[in-house]
Amino acid sequence: MKPVLARRMAQIEPFRVMDILARARHLEREGRDIVHMEIGEPDFTAPQPVVAAGVRALQGGRTHYTPATGLPELRQAIAAWYRETWGITVAPERIVVTPGASGALLLVLGVLLDPGQQVLVTDPGYPCNRHFVRLLEGEAVSLPVGPETGYQPTADMIEAHWGPRTRAVLLASPANPTGSLLDEHVLADILACVTRRGGLLVMDEIYQGLVYEGPARSALALTDRVFVLNSFSKYFGMTGWRLGWVVAPDEYVEALDRLAQNVFLAAPTPSQHAALAAFGREALAECERRREILRRRRDFLRPALQDLGFAIDAAPQGAFYLYADCSAFTSDSAAFCRTLLEEAGVAVTPGCDFGNHRARYHVRFAYTTSLERLEEGVRRLAVHLQR
Amino acid sequence: MKPVLARRMAQIEPFRVMDILARARHLEREGRDIVHMEIGEPDFTAPQPVVAAGVRALQGGRTHYTPATGLPELRQAIAAWYRETWGITVAPERIVVTPGASGALLLVLGVLLDPGQQVLVTDPGYPCNRHFVRLLEGEAVSLPVGPETGYQPTADMIEAHWGPRTRAVLLASPANPTGSLLDEHVLADILACVTRRGGLLVMDEIYQGLVYEGPARSALALTDRVFVLNSFSKYFGMTGWRLGWVVAPDEYVEALDRLAQNVFLAAPTPSQHAALAAFGREALAECERRREILRRRRDFLRPALQDLGFAIDAAPQGAFYLYADCSAFTSDSAAFCRTLLEEAGVAVTPGCDFGNHRARYHVRFAYTTSLERLEEGVRRLAVHLQR
Numbered sequence: 001m002k003p004v005l006a007r008r009m010a011q012i013e014p015f016r017v018m019d020i021l022a023r024a025r026h027l028e029r030e031g032r033d034i035v036h037m038e039i040g041e042p043d044f045t046a047p048q049p050v051v052a053a054g055v056r057a058l059q060g061g062r063t064h065y066t067p068a069t070g071l072p073e074l075r076q077a078i079a080a081w082y083r084e085t086w087g088i089t090v091a092p093e094r095i096v097v098t099p100g101a102s103g104a105l106l107l108v109l110g111v112l113l114d115p116g117q118q119v120l121v122t123d124p125g126y127p128c129n130r131h132f133v134r135l136l137e138g139e140a141v142s143l144p145v146g147p148e149t150g151y152q153p154t155a156d157m158i159e160a161h162w163g164p165r166t167r168a169v170l171l172a173s174p175a176n177p178t179g180s181l182l183d184e185h186v187l188a189d190i191l192a193c194v195t196r197r198g199g200l201l202v203m204d205e206i207y208q209g210l211v212y213e214g215p216a217r218s219a220l221a222l223t224d225r226v227f228v229l230n231s232f233s234k235y236f237g238m239t240g241w242r243l244g245w246v247v248a249p250d251e252y253v254e255a256l257d258r259l260a261q262n263v264f265l266a267a268p269t270p271s272q273h274a275a276l277a278a279f280g281r282e283a284l285a286e287c288e289r290r291r292e293i294l295r296r297r298r299d300f301l302r303p304a305l306q307d308l309g310f311a312i313d314a315a316p317q318g319a320f321y322l323y324a325d326c327s328a329f330t331s332d333s334a335a336f337c338r339t340l341l342e343e344a345g346v347a348v349t350p351g352c353d354f355g356n357h358r359a360r361y362h363v364r365f366a367y368t369t370s371l372e373r374l375e376e377g378v379r380r381l382a383v384h385l386q387r
Numbered sequence: 388m389k390p391v392l393a394r395r396m397a398q399i400e401p402f403r404v405m406d407i408l409a410r411a412r413h414l415e416r417e418g419r420d421i422v423h424m425e426i427g428e429p430d431f432t433a434p435q436p437v438v439a440a441g442v443r444a445l446q447g448g449r450t451h452y453t454p455a456t457g458l459p460e461l462r463q464a465i466a467a468w469y470r471e472t473w474g475i476t477v478a479p480e481r482i483v484v485t486p487g488a489s490g491a492l493l494l495v496l497g498v499l500l501d502p503g504q505q506v507l508v509t510d511p512g513y514p515c516n517r518h519f520v521r522l523l524e525g526e527a528v529s530l531p532v533g534p535e536t537g538y539q540p541t542a543d544m545i546e547a548h549w550g551p552r553t554r555a556v557l558l559a560s561p562a563n564p565t566g567s568l569l570d571e572h573v574l575a576d577i578l579a580c581v582t583r584r585g586g587l588l589v590m591d592e593i594y595q596g597l598v599y600e601g602p603a604r605s606a607l608a609l610t611d612r613v614f615v616l617n618s619f620s621k622y623f624g625m626t627g628w629r630l631g632w633v634v635a636p637d638e639y640v641e642a643l644d645r646l647a648q649n650v651f652l653a654a655p656t657p658s659q660h661a662a663l664a665a666f667g668r669e670a671l672a673e674c675e676r677r678r679e680i681l682r683r684r685r686d687f688l689r690p691a692l693q694d695l696g697f698a699i700d701a702a703p704q705g706a707f708y709l710y711a712d713c714s715a716f717t718s719d720s721a722a723f724c725r726t727l728l729e730e731a732g733v734a735v736t737p738g739c740d741f742g743n744h745r746a747r748y749h750v751r752f753a754y755t756t757s758l759e760r761l762e763e764g765v766r767r768l769a770v771h772l773q774r
Contacts, residue, residue, distance in 0.1 A: 003638040006501045006523075014645045045448040054445045054657070061432040063627040099486055099629065102651055114393045115502060115524055131649040136393075137502055137524050240450040240656025242486065242629070251390040258401045262518040264489055268655045269627025270441070 012131045017349040020337060024347045035377035037365045038347040040176065042320065044237040044290050046274065047283040054241075054274030063269050068260040069253075070097025070245070071272045078245055081279045088220045094247050096256045099267045101206045101231040101244035105132050106263065108202055108227045108246055111255045113138040117167040119202075122153060123355030124323065124362070126176045126204065133170075141166070144357035147313035151178035151323070155189035162197050169194055172204035173219075174211060174318025177354045177364040179298075181214060181317045184222065191223055202227040206244070209235030209287065211318035212295040225249055232271070234319070235287055236278045241271040294320050297367035297374055304378045305365065308385055320367050323351075327361040329385060337363060344384035346377045399518045404736040407724060411734045422764035424752045425734040427563065429681075429707065431624040433661065434673040441628075441661030450656050455647040456640075457484025457632070458659045465632055468666045475607045481634050483643045486654045488593045488618035488631035492519050493650065495589055495614045495633055498642045500525040504554040506589075509540060510742030511710065511749070513563045513591065520557075528553070531744035534700035538565035538710070542576035549584050556581055559591035560606075561598060561705025564741045564751040566685075568601060568704045571609065578610055589614040593631070596622030596674065598705035599682040612636055619658070621706070622674055623665045628658040681707050684754035684761055691765045692752065695772055707754050710738075714748040716772060724750060731771035733764045 017038050024034045045051070057063065069075065075092040082088045098104040105128075113119065115137035121129050123142035130140035143153045143161055158169055169190065173182035182190075194201045203219040205228050219226045231244035244267075248256055260266070277283055302312055302322055311325035330336040334350040341347050351362030367374060404425050411421045432438070444450065456462065462479040469475045485491040492515075500506065502524035508516050510529035517527035530540045530548055545556055556577065560569035569577075581588045590606040592615050606613045618631035631654075635643055647653070664670055689699055689709055698712035717723040721737040728734050738749030754761060 001636070001638045003636075003642060004499075005639075005642050006497065006499055008501075009498060009642050009646070012646060012649055015648055018648065041452055045450050051445050051448075055442050058438050058441045058445070058661075061438075063432050063625070065428055065626050099655075100652065106650060110393065110522055111396060112391075112393055114395075128649045135497055135523070135646075135650065238450070239452050240653070242652075242655045249388070249390075251388045252392075255390060255392050255396050259396070259399060259522075261402055261405065262399055262515045263493060263522065264629075265487065266627070266629075268486075268629045268658065270657060271655065274445075 008134050008137070011134045013127070015127065016334065016353045020341060020347050020349065024341060027341070032345055034341070035346045035373050035380065036369050037367070037374070037377055038349045039368050040366055041239050041368060042234060042237050043368050043370070046236065046238045046241065047278065047286040049277040049280050049283045050236065050238065050274045053277035054270050057270045057273035062273050066266045066269050066272055068264065068266050069257050070267060074272050074276055077276055077279050082218070082220065086218055086221070088218055090220055090247055094250060094253060096246050096248065096253065096260060097267050097272060098244045098246060098260070099264055100233065100242045101204065101229045102128065103264055103267065104229045104244050104246035105129070107256050107259050108229070109133060109136050109138065110259050111252060112200060113167055116165060118163060118165045119167060120158060120161055120169040122171065122175070123357040124151070124177055124351065124359065125355060126172060127353055127355070129170055138167070139165070142355060142357065146358065150183070150314045151175060151180035152182045152186065153190070154186060155193045158190055158193050162199070166197070166199055168200040168202055170202045170204065174207040176207070176319055177321050177349070178314065178323040179316030179319045179321045180314055181211065181216060184215070184217065187219060188222060191226070195225065200227065202229065204229045206231040207234050207319040210291060210294060210320065212298060213315070213317050216318060220247060232275050232278060236275070237287070237290065238271070238275065241268065241274065243267055243271040243275055294367065297371055298322070300371060301365060301367050301374050301378070308378070308381055322365040322367070324363055324365060325361055326363050331360055333360050333363050340381070340384065344380040346380050395521050395524070398521045400514070402514065403721065403740045407728060407734050407736065411728060414728070419732055421728070422733045422760050422767065423756050424754070424761070424764055425736045426755050427753055428626050428755060429621060429624050430755050430757070431677050433623065433625045433628065434665065434670040436664040436667050436670045437623065437625065437661045440664035441657050444657045444660035449660050453653045453656050453659055455651065455653050456644050457654060461659050461663055464663055464666050469605070469607065473605055473608070475605060477607055477634055481637060481640060483633050483635065483640065483647060484654050484659060485631045485633060485647070486651055487620065487629045488591065488616045489515065490651060490654065491616045491631050491633035492516070494643050494646050495616070496520060496523050496525065497646050498639060499587060500554055503552060505550065505552045506554060507545060507548055507556040509558065509562070510744040511538070511564055511738065511746065512741060513559060514740055516557055525554070526552070529742060529744065533745065537570070537701045538562060538567035539569045539573065540577070541573060542580045545577055545580050549586070553584070553586055555587040555589055557589040557591065561594040563594070563706055564708045564736070565701065565710040566703030566706045566708045567701055568598065568603060571602070571604065574606060575609060578613070582612065587614065589616065591616045593618040594621050594706040597678060597681060597707065599685060600702070600704050603705065607634060619662050619665060623662070624677065625658070625662065625665070628655065628661065630654055630658040630662055681754065684758055685709070687758060688752060688754050688761050688765070695765070695768055709752045709754070711750055711752060712748055713750050718747055720747050720750050727768070727771065731767040733767050
């Protein structure tokens, strides 16, 4: 029987990488060895003090619902982290703890976006962003970005794409799939443009902390008039714990709280108790050690891929991705990825998972596996591509 | 500054009970003793084997993302529970594990509902249901129900409310705030009506297992053509773990998976591993012991409130709520609740949290606290009401 689906489902697409991953797992079950450079999830788990705090919460029965905005002490701990690590003052009352950054984005768009209103997003960019917009009957408008602007938009581009129905701009720094940072001066110009237009800026900062060069500050250093999405998944290695937060302008917190009460009740309680330990000295030191490991992987992988003929022109300064131009090898990156998997045993993600703009000339490499495995992957690519 | 909110936020209301709860906590901090009969959350935590499995998952680093539809072994375990405990065959492939039943409802409505389409819901009913519909730009249409039909709609009522824009009916059994069950014959008639009309039936069964009299089967015993929402929160005492599921007709699973990938990534991983232990003999025996405790509380509270002058006419067969007619005391149940809290130290929830139909003549008592505390609450009510 054919399902009768809501119209929005025609534009909400699956991740193509899921097919790659499923096929890779299938090959592994058949005995093949696969180098995984497709997975957008750190290979680390949570630092030990976080795990220990989670265990204490479970054993202590601290598993009832929390307030919809999160444990007050966790909101305070996040505010303290902004202050102590980033030198930014954020009132805890402006922080709403959410089920992952996904939950944060649903709340923000739910509170802001009327049907038919537009949100400007980058292409390439995190694919779910446009799907969240579609879920709420808004319209995602692409800002095509390339290496010439460091894979970030300029204020002029935003000005040029702004229309009567534009409500907000959603940007990411560091960005997925490019690892690019948004320059502070550009951000200031964008903010001025958005403010002049009477719109709102939403910043995805879920890779905050995973930056390997250059200054990496939160947009909150610049302004209170921004919605900042963040997550315990990446820097803190807590993916499956499903915990994130949003920092909002004061006057929007009441509405975010109200929507959170209704659609989530609250973020997972054990994860919230565990996350309280993420800001301790030992846990933060562990996160910094991991950042060094990721930096070494990046510093190996980028030149190695360039040597093979991939173009990676804009500096990937953060996150754990390289967005590589593969036009030397193919004009169909999806087919290219399938071939790399089948013939070379290397799994990477095709550009089409991140948008349309030159997507078929790009693939994303994730350095979420060990240096040894990355080296093995590069060896296999070398053999395959030079055949 | 005044926030500029999406139009939907004008109809997405906070729980009034949150004000009651906040005021109760305030009074407690001032040294007052409050009997909590407002909280819609069991006072139990998860059974010990569930906690132990959660601890093992954390310590074993099993905290990465799972597939968007959930751990395959958890989907299988849920299917086995339907088979062994309820005598119902459900293919694991039809089960999608979600972040709470809230997540399940968001997925189902997201996949089914176009803007402007209607969903029939009972009044009184769980307030978030209509807010989910509004979030997705649909329209919730109230079916006013009272004790004369056991607080459940009839097929005739659904027929009478069905219009050209009606897409689905969302019912709950056992229901919140009334504890009422939907009779199997009525359900069959409703299903026939919905099918004839080309619509869909969504059943909220999150209180499944918490039934104290009469046969209590899932709608899945009757048909595969239904979306059934369920949760580990209530019967299994896992509220803060945020874990639920939906059973869907075969052909809708792909779309649910696709939407889940985008809006949740997946349900919390530690909770999924822990829930695997919920279906073991020891955990189920513990859940049954708790059901007996809840039954004893209900069996005390209902006649005690009736003796005081509350009318509780339809049998509250399940969940952990009594929906009491307080018209002997007030025609403004919200004010009545405030007075009971301030003067008698008893917290209960006003009817307006559950809809409009005779809401100002009703309050909800939750028996989510010990028998001793319920007895104390009744003593205080007796003194207060007979003054």
